[in-house]
Amino acid sequence: MPVDVSDDELVQRFPGEPITHDNAAHYRGRLNRELLMNRCAECGRWHAPAKPICPDCWSSRVSAQPVSGDGVIFMAIFLHRGPAAPGIDYRVPYPVVAVELAEQEGLRFTSTVVGADNDDIHIGAPVRLDWIDRAGVPTPVFALRGSPS
Structure with a gap:
């Protein structure tokens, strides 16, 4: 059953996240374990981060x-230290990746x-x-294709 929350509840569910009118749908999608990106109805181009106007055709x-969430790793870095966050242990370098999504070249x-x-x-690669729960909310992550969830 899809989760539907008010704007105030959304901000409470994602404390510290920069939720705006432009990206609120993305966070609502996360509550339903659905990765949402903005798409233009005029030219069909996807874009991220969310903006109220298409950067291609205006x-x-x-x-x-x-x-879909399918893609390839475009960039990878490994953090040896960083801010404390639930579920992150820097004793083993923590991978951060930018994934180019299958929907469109340049959509990451x-x-x-x-x-x-x-x-x-x-x-x-x-x-x-894939999805994990972090701080009580669904968080989109990636798994290497072919590996078990």
Whole structure:
């Protein structure tokens, strides 16, 4: 059953996140374990981060649409230290990846890869969307394609 929350409840569910009118649909999608990106109804281009106007054709007919979550690692870095966060242990370098999504060249989403050895995380590796719970809310992450969830 889809989760529907008010704006105030949304802000409470994601404390510390920069929720705005433009990206609220993305966070509502996360509550339903659905990765949403903005897509223009005029030219069909996807764009992220969410903006009220298409950066390609300047149309204001943009809306949040689900993406498959399939893609390839475009960039990978490994953090040896960083801010304290639930579920992150920097004793083993923590992977942060930008994934180019299958929907469109240049459409990227940044997260982490779970369930993989760091040696297997590299540019060009195929990935699929997965979900973990972090601080009580669904968080989109990626798994190497072919690895179990």
